[in-house]
Amino acid sequence: MDTDWWRGAVIYQIYPRSYQDDNGDGVGDLRGIARRIPYIASLGVDAIWISPFFTSPMKDFGYDVSDYCGVDPMFGTIEDFDLVVATAHHHGLKVMIDLVLSHTSDQHPWFKESKRDKTNDKADWYVWADAKPDGTPPNNWLSIFGGSAWEWHGGRMQYFLHNFLTSQPDLNLHNPKVQEALLDVERFWLRRGVNGFRLDTINFYFADKLLRDNPPLPPHERNDSIAPGVNPYNWQRHIHSKNQPENLDFLRKFRREMEPYGAAAVGEVGDAQRGLEIMAEYTAGGDKVQMCYPFELLQPQRLTAHGAEEIFARLYAAAPDAWPCWAYSNHDVVRWKTRWNLTDEAMRAYVVLLMCLRGSVCLYQGEELGLAEANLDYNDLRDPYGIQFWPEFKGRDGCRTPMVWDSHGHAGGFSHGRPWLPVSPAHLVRAVDVQEEASDSVLHHYRRAVELRRASAALQKGTMTLPKAMGNVLTFERHVGEERLFCAFNLGGGASALQMPSGHWENAARSLGGIDPDEVATLGGWGLCVARAV
CATH class of the missing domain: 2.60.40.1180 (Golgi alpha-mannosidase II)
Known part of the structure; x- marks a missing residue:
């Protein structure tokens, strides 16, 4: 068992709603993923990361989980997931799944019980707090999705914490029983054959026990990589609402559960000011998570030579042995070709740079085709984030439109039905079938860049x-x-x-x-x- 497989690995992210629809209902599914595994293997990558497919009311498209050990019917069954794992392993690919441990859906049985009263068995499984004497929220914490991070519940006559949507209450990981329940979820999927996890919002697991106010952030330090500039979330220094020291011990527990399986985890560090330093804390020492990816390469501003020099100087100063996982794109940010206003020629240079950096790499589905951000009308939006802040911020739907496989087929070969998001006409000319036929295509360039990395021990682990x-x-x-x-x-x-x-x-x-x-x-x-x- 190669327990070091993750070091220098190239991981391909799949957003399951938009990858391949197998049953014709317009939504991608697990059987569709299994069908496309040979294509993914042909890219030369080492692993796949599958965004949430768990049972969910889909207020935030699966990042609001109501059953951590169940597959939502829109994606298929647990047997379909087993098929994905078996097919991936047959083609030499590891399988990582997206665990959302900082919060659940308000439809999760744990929250349904917790909100009943202040004395039930799960009363303190979530972050509840009394109002101030004037009835206002306990502190000044803000939600990434806008407004206060606190929502009033008339049944308990208390506020509950939600760093995201009001329907995504935050778990109270200060409670050992909550930690154990989440470790049980980890064990369930490890026994199911997964090789690792992408840990959503890894630095949000704990909130300050005293619920102290966050201090203000000077205007010149504000950065809109975590939340759009139209949202004052970026006006605070989030030293109490996340990034708590208690997280380190929980990550050690999480790591111990993975070790017998040779599994690995990559954590998403959502912090615009201290992302690199937090990544260093979470990955250094060999006893916490193996990798984290900060937001330095997901910024709105194009990466420059001097910017790269500064990023690595900060990283090496924080912890020389920390292990980053670099990404230019994911399901939450504008596709990097559009975000950085790149030509294909510039993209090709940046792709090779990515493969030469020390660390591991995440590629987001469709970037290997050189896809730009899709332009959507307001009536086509599904993302609550975009609907809330339109038109100043258009949300995340533009990077989540369906994968394009066939330039002439219905819906780009994604589905026989009506896709849940429209297929961009501009994407069709870059479909897989077109690029497979052109030896100088962006797709083949990605393959050659991945091969460069795989052929070099120095690039992988040096x-x-x-x-x-x-x-x-x-x-x-x-x-x-x-x-x-x-x-x-x-x-x-x-x-x-x-x-x-x-x-x-x-x-x-x-x-x-x-x-x-x-x-x-x-x-x-x-x-x-x-x-x-x-």
Whole structure:
């Protein structure tokens, strides 16, 4: 059993509602995923991460769980999930599932019991608090989805905490019984054959016991990577509503349950100010989660050479042995081609950069096709986040539209029925069938970039020198054993000078447009050089 499989792995994220509809109801399902496993394996990735498929009223499309151990009928059955696991394993892929442990749906049996009164067996399984004397909420905490993070419940005559929708009450992990119930959920899926977990909002598990107010955040420090700028959530320094030290002991417990199975976890760190430092805390030492991904590469602003230098300087200062999991896109942010306003040429350079960074990698379905954000009309929206803040913020539906498989088929080959979100006409010209036929397509470029990583122990598991920026050019070296790689990327459209280190080098990325090292004096716009010492 390779317990280190996650280190340097490339993980492919599947948003099940939008990947492949097998039964024609317009919603993607587990059997559809199983059907597309051979395609995913052809990308050369190591694992899949499946966003929530659990029983849910779908107020937040599965991130509001009402049964952690059940499959929602819209996605199929538990036997369908077993089929996905078996098919993935047959094709050499690990399976990671998305666990949402900070909160449940208000339809979960635990909350239904908890809200009855203040004396039932689960009365303190959620974060309840009395009102202030004037009836207002216990403190100033805000919800990421807008407004106060507290909702009044007339039955208990108390407020309950919700960091997201009002229908997503926060669990009280200070209660050992809640922790044990969540560890039971983990054990259930490990026994079912999963190889790991993506842990949603991993730094939200605990809230300050004293429920102290968050202090204000100076305007120049506000960052809209966690919540849209139209939401004043970003106006606070969230030192009490999340990021609590008690989380570390719970993560140690979670890690101990995974170890006999060789499983691994990647945590989503939702913090705009201290994301890298929290990731370092949660992954350092080898006794908590194996990986975390912060939001540094999910920012609205395009990654520059100097920005990358700063990110890694902060990361190495916080904890040199921390293990990041980098991503440009996921189901919660505008697709990165649109977000950073990239040409295909620029995307190709950034993809190779991603595969050369120290850490693991998450790819979001459709990015291997170079898909841009879909433009939707207000009447097509399904995301409550977008409906709440339209038109200043259009929500997350634009990155969640169906995968396009067939440029000529109904709904892009996603479904025989009417898709739950419309298929973007602009996506059809980039469908899988079109790109499979073109050897120079973005899809094949992704395959070659993943192969570059898989063929190099240095890129998967090696050390990485602190990246250095000279103008638009970012350089660093990767090293393990006898293998040494020099990596240079021009993250701009104009030519820039490049000085190769001394020694003898060979081109390790010729198929990706990499420049021969013995010919390098300048790197053209969006040019790259990945060279192996010989």
